[in-house]
Amino acid sequence: MTARALSAPAPLLSAPWRDRQGDFSPFKLAVLAGLCLPALWLAWLAATHSLGPRPYTEAIHQTGLWAIRILLLSLLVTPLRQMLRQPRVMLVRRMVGVAAMAYALAHLFLYVTDMGFNLGKVVSEIALRFYLTIGFIALAGLVALGVTSTDGWVKRMGGRRWQLLHRAVYGIAILALVHFVLQTKLDVTEAMLTAGLFLWLMGYRLLAPQGAAPSLWRQALLVPLAAAGTALLEAGWYGIGTGAPFWPVLMANLDVEFGLRPALWVGIVSAGMLAVGAFGRWRQARQPKRRARAGARRPEVA
Known part of the structure; x- marks a missing residue:
């Protein structure tokens, strides 16, 4: 997510399958559909009782896994644009980053649900368990980047400060990976x-x-x-x-x-x-x- 990709004006509530000129983009629609597939598959598994003996645990694991995968995909957008010499690849970077945030939020929501919406216990667990603490910090960082990913925030902050903030994605990715490693324990x-x-x-x-x-x-x-x-x-x-x-x-x-x-x-x-x-x-x-x-x-x- 860099200021260069957001330099052109765009409608405030443009549909995600439209480009910056408001035209229909098959490329953006295909990427959007791909980003939704893991959630749809997980919903299907839940509806058919195919998530195993501990469905919430499996759903929590899967949403967290996809959050990290999609976060890495968002970091792959710039290399692909540079290697393929295809500027239009940058059209989907914001969408991919927001999708990573959405899966991370679903990860937290399912955890809270598994805790019976006992927010006191949730806060206590996050504070006392190191891997949960750094996972929550990574989630908070993703939310901050997602909220400020719009053109309006670029204008409010200025391109340089906005770009500096969004470079925090590298640190967020490291925290998310450490969280992933610690919670997987042995394998x-x-x-x-x-x-x-x-x-x-x-x-x-x-x-x-x-x-x-x-x-x-x-x-x-x-x-x-x-x-x-x-x-x-x-x-x-x-x-x-x-x-x-x-x-x-x-x-x-x-x-x-x-x-x-x-x-x-x-x-x-x-x-x-x-x-x-x-x-x-x-x-x-x-x-x-x-x-x-x-x-x-x-x-x-x-």
Whole structure:
């Protein structure tokens, strides 16, 4: 979420499937539908009593998981726009960020519901349990970013201050990931995979020049770095949390007998993003040739 994406005026209550000129956007509608699918699927599971023996616990877990996933997707919008050279990708960044906030609020609401709406107990649990405390701080930060995501708030705060506030999303994501890791306790496979993808997103930003995608060799360098960082995180966590020896856990990331570990998955995804970057550069290189061919086919006007 940057001020550049919000520079053009937009109607105050524009439908989410319309672009900034008020025209219907199939792209925005498709993204909106995709963002709603997890909620619809969860509602279907609840309606058909398919959430298991502890439905509230499962629903709380799923909404929190999707909040983090969608938050990472919101951080992926800028890299995709830069790598694909497609400015219209930025049209959905606000929508994706607000969706992450909505799932996080649903996560809290379901927790309060599971507590029988005993707000005193809810506040006590949040205050006394560290992982709940940092989760609530992350939620409060998401709400602050969601509320101030409109063009009106950009004008009130000024682009520079607004942009500074919305850079807090990186800290919010870290808090959300720590909350995720702590509440999963022993099996942190999915949490480490998510943390590794966040490492890639941050590494991309460190390597990218201002307003552009990093070179392909830098993106290639990011593949092993993100994978290695994920492996180190996992080994460090197991070492601190369970006392497991660091080196065997680290080397276990190379053992594929029982499936791929998070580090290898992060490496695969990072390699996929490298392919996206290569495609974007190839596509950009072809554009002048297309224009030249189109100009050659255009008949001369006497």
